Amino acid sequence: MAISTELPQTVNWQGKKVPVYPMQTIDFSRLLSHEPAEVEKLVRCCQTEGYFYLDLQGIDGRRMLDDQQETLRLMHRFFGSPLEVKNEYGLISPHLGYEPVGSRTGVLEDTKDGYEMIKVSRDEIQRDSPHIPRNIKNSPDIKVLENAIAGSNIITKAILSALSTGLGLTGAARFENSHRNHRPSTSTLAMMHYIPSDPVSDKNIGHQKHTDISSLTLLFSEQWGLQIRPPGAREFGFVAPKDGTAIVNVGDSLRFASGHTMQSCIHRVVPLDPTEHRYSIAYFLRAEDDTMFTDSEGRYITAGQWHDEKFFAFIAAPEVQAQAPSSMLLGGMKEEETIVTEAPKEAPSSAVAVDGMKKTAVDVY
Structure with a gap:
């Protein structure tokens, strides 16, 4: 689906009317059956836009929605713990551990990020004694994490399989054959808590613009805040x-694996309501560590190398990020020149106004 030339629905944010971009919806149950029309729709979404809603309300997807609610309850308990307890977990590796608020660059100039995050990798949760924070290390909590990771892995693998079928890939060339369950990867469940923040006065704001390192990202969030740039x-x-x-949304690794024919989604998170605690759950399906592909700089590298290089670019100081090639944070995706367009006369009654946004060189999530 091409980007519409008509003005979409808007919300008031930062003193202006900002678009709410439409998304196609893919039915998970139909995708499981590889129904031709749904597979074709999926391929088109990934090649033209790089994102879509996935409808999980059928019998095949409802359990994943229940898993999300269980995970949210676990997150509320973990993030409500004292900072010293959370910091005991620490950052074990780029895809495992706890990151406190302010670990990365923020979405606005001269700010740090406005979220804390706990990450549990798929490889880690399968160990006999996984490295899990002590305040959520009892058996029921581990089972919640296992279910969330397993369900998310099943969903994203089903999407990969449908994409392979839709593109006529066979044998080892099928995308899922570089995402085998028994091979090491950095596939990770990330649970994020965005603190209340006011762009006018606070110094910890949102999540900077980027594309994801992953092949596919499966995101659950019941609250506003995610922005995309199609x-x-x-x-x-x-x-x-x-x-x-x-x-x-499509991430860098799948874009590279598709010969750069799929679109890696540029996105960021901003505070729509400055008084709100926002929670989101993301599963990053990533290729096996030793998978080879050609990145946007023309380098033939492994998925593991791309993951580590991009992670350290994320946590680098703004002046260091400015020196890195744009392909690092944005996966080689190009941004059109920003323009100011005439806003429509009316916004939805649910719109929320926020003031004080500044543009920076790294202001995308």
């Missing part, structure tokens, strides 16, 4: 939360 669009716009669905 291919060809000249400004960021919000993604509306939609009941019974997850948001799926």
Whole structure:
């Protein structure tokens, strides 16, 4: 689906009307059956936009929605713990551990990020004694994490399989054959808590712009805050939360594996309501560590190398990020020149106004 030339629905944010971009919806049950029309729709979404809603309300997907609610309850308990307890876990590796608020660059100039995050890798949760924070290390909590990771892995693998079928890939060339369960990878469940923040006065704001390292990202969030910049669009716009669905976006590794024919989604997170605690759950399906592909700089590298290089670019100081090639944070995706367009006369009654946004060289999530 091409980007619409019509003005989409808007919300008031930062003193102006900001678009709410539409998304296609893919039915998970139909995808499992590889129904031709749904597979074709999926391929088109990934090649033209790089994102879509995934409807999980059918019998095949409802358990994943229940797993999300269980994970949210675990997150509330973990993030409500004293900082010293959370810091005991620490950052074990780029894809495992706890990152406190302010670990990365923020979405605005001269700010740090406005979220804390706990990450549990798929490889780690399968160990006999996984490295898990002590305040959520009892058997029921580990089972919640196992279910969330297993369910998310099944969903994203099903999407990969449908994409392979839709593109006519066979044998070792099928995408899922570089994402085998028994091979080491950095596939990770990331649980994020965004603190209340006011762009006018606070110094910890949102999540900077980027594309994901992953092949596919499966995101659950019931609250506003996610913004995307579709291919060809000249400004960021919000993604509306939609009941019974997850948001799926293409990441760098799948874009590279597809010969750069798929679109890696440029996105960021901003505080729509400055008084709100925001929670989101993301599963990053990543290729096996030793998978080879050609990145946007023309280098033939492994998925593991790309993951580590991009992670350290994320946590680098703004002046260091500015020296890195744009292909690192944005996966080689190009941004159109930002322009100011005339806003429509009316916004939805649910719109929320926020003031004080500044543009920076790294202001995408």
